[in-house]
Amino acid sequence: MEGLPVPATAFGPLHLYALRVHRLANTGHGHEALAAADAYLALARLCGDRRTIPFLVQGKMYANLYMGRLHEGAELAQELLRMHRAAGSALGEAKTLCDLAHFDVLRARYIDAMRGLARAAVLLDAPHPGRDRRISALCSFAEAATAAEMYEIASDTYEQLSEATSGFELVHATTLLNWGVRLDHIGRHDEGATRLRRSAAITRRHVDQYPDDTGAAAMLALALAKLGDVVPAEKLAREAIMPLRTAESFAYARMAHLALGIALRSQGGLPEARREFVAARELCAYGARPDEKSIIRFELALTALEQDDGQANRDMFDAVEGQTRELWRVRLQRLAMLRQARQQEEAESARARAEREVLRDPLTKLGNRRRFDLLLNRIDSGRLAAPLVLLLVDVDHFKAVNDAYSHTVGDRALREVAKILRAHCRADDIPVRYAGDEFTVFLRGDLEVGREVAERIRAAVAKADIIPGVRLTVSVGLAALTPDMTGESLFRAADDRLYAAKFSGRNTIAF
Template sequence: MHILANTGRAPEALRAADAFLMIANAVGDDRSANFLRQGRMYAYLDMGRIEEATAIGEELLRTHRRTGNLLAEAKVLCDLAQMRVLQTRYVDGMRYLARAGMLLDAGPRTERHRSATCSFAQAAAVAQMYETAAEAYEHLVALDERPTRTTSFDLIYSRTLLYWGLRLAHVGRAEEGATRLRRSAAITRRWLDQHPGDPCMTAVQALALAKLGDIAVAEKLANSAIMPLRAGESWEFARMAHLALGISLRESGALAESRREFLAAHQSCGFTAALPDERPIIRYEMGLTALAMDGGQPSRDLFAVVAGQVRELWQLRLQRVGMFRQARQREELEAAREHAEQESRRDALTGLGNRRHFDLLLEQIDDGRLGRPLTLLLVDLDHFKAVNDAFSHSTGDRVLRDVAGLLRRHCRASDVAVRYAGDEFVLFLRGDAAAAREVAERIRLAVARLDVLPGVRLTVSVGMAEWTEGVTGEALFRAVDERLYAAKWSGRNAIAA
């Protein structure tokens, strides 16, 4: 299904995704269901159904943020950035893309990272930030352990180079454009050597070769690809094939036939949402053909208008590059601020939250932001002063670090552990009293098994209380503190609830 979505066969991909989603949902396979929803999103995107694709993307973004999957979040942010660009919501698009770039920089270099980086490059290419896209693709190639293999990324990269080369040629930078077109043709040639007859890659190669002047080969390739692409409703690649054939016919003097191909390409833009590159490229090539058919002053004036629009769009493209850089700088500043904020809430000795973090969490209880179920545990090391007196404060610090590590291991992603003061720790557990008591008992037993000091058996006393509606954070902590003293008075190494 994913291959279908990435190779221009969107209707087939959509049918496959719908069929497999029924199975995945029936058996509760959430991981596969997320991949299938992603495939549906790509199919809708390829078909120009942007609103439906956006709705799936936003749902996936909420899912990945909830589960803490940073690379998956980065990938869907890239996809949403592409959709925002297609909706001409450039500020949002650049913000999403900048955020995704930050997550990718911090993420592990896995196959998932490759996929997310490709989505980043594709979104940048759709925004016509070719330099940014090419840098990302070249980074992928450099990381590839098998650089000679072909992947679905090749199709997207060759398309990026193709549009970049055409646009450069249209703004008077023909030699730079030719360099990109030759690179695009080389990638497609390698792909077609291993996957002969692929109509999408055939169309990309045909258009690159037509613009490079190899019109005989381009015409043959374009003719072989047009009908399969139109039959499969792969309209973007069908437009490439029509353009390739139109350029070839124009260069061979068949101007009327050339014009017909450009009109077919232009007409198909109404069948599905065209990428921002496509209409300017089609108009420019149509303008060249009209000029060749009639070199009179009206035709020259009309072509001058088209060429002027192309140059203006190129300048807008450069503005988006600057917009992205500014968005990236804002994200970096926000990340630095967030890091500083996190450090201000972190206990330097244990790495847990500190008293300031504790106070902020109590405020969130009062504001209703933590929600239910919520249970507090107050964990106190028994006779810890004796450890410091007998073994030194540095040894005591090591004991605190080991206990903090144990508490962290018993916390889930939604739980928070803080060092309240000295040898007292507070756990904010997202669960009811029954679940929290099980956690407290596991912690009590685990501390008793710690082999930190020779001949010394560490124990903890634990007070716990579940938050109920209307109770303030201060009142909840007071109740937990009272329970801790009850545990100590009962003989220590105990839990009181």
């Protein structure tokens, strides 16, 4: 691929193609996004651009989400989750768990969704170096919470995002707006008004700064209409409706129709108000969330009751109001499910951390002898199978180093060797401090892969300035697991090769 006309980035060389897929998906060009993603994936695999492949799969996933192809999107989310776990990317795993939870919410698989969000929350609570990737994961967390109508969770997350970076104020205002309207519909008017005022304050600042943003104007109009400030609400809504419909910005157009309907109803224009609510309901065909449909249904039923308070309309309104309260109760159940799942994940995470500490060497932070024995047992039980290569790494003349420079210097040398081992291990490889100055690596791959890794480790140690004035080296023996081997026989085979490396003069590998 010499001469490939792409800039160097921190991502893969084809990353700009992935960005194009995401832009197409985000702007409603789903079919084009899918076609482009498939073409670019073939190119990325051909040139070995492993870093761009997950971003392309993610773009396909979002295209399916926005097109309502939930089964296909969820399958891509599962594929992406496997990629991030294999790469050891905790933030990538957290973001994809949130995206998968979003699909599960839309498919009414709430137990799975809450488990995924709980796992993601625990991962996001841990410290991570990637600020931008954490922001991206939090954004997916907030979007999934919003889809599940867990406004409390979404609002708290958007506040975190707003503290970290600009650009999330309007989406936070939208969450507060829907939250406030839903609270008003179940009779909690003061609490609803508090959220509506916060939403209006955020949106008004944006409208003052960007007066041509008709989407923000529609949001402000709806908040003002629900707060009773109907004259400016009507003006804002009337001016926003046609530009929003022309631009096919249907989510904001629904808000504008709702705002105008509420304003007209408050001024006695009941038939005109009903027309606006019907228009909003018709636009629900273009990607409306369940809570939007519930809001429109409630406003229509209330308008019908005000037009004619006969028994039929009263019964219809009572039914809609009862359904609204039941949906709110179910929403609260989801919040309780998430809290319970979060507690279970935290307990499991704490248990896993405790187990890791028991299996960790305190000096080098690698696995310890107990971890080594457990891995041999996994080989014997068939849970750790070929392709697998065992590397035995021994520091040459280490006793002389301890005698000449002290155990403190020797410990520092062992920590540095351990760092080199970790640097040459992939997510599925397991480095272990076997005993003293002896290390092992359980390496996923065949003997050729093991030989290459062993040689890189040997060369890296020989090149490193671990102890000033002293050339520290290692000898490495390696053996591949075969069907007839037990864990013990694999270890003996690698140990025999280590002895051969030592016997041939050290600072070498044998296989």
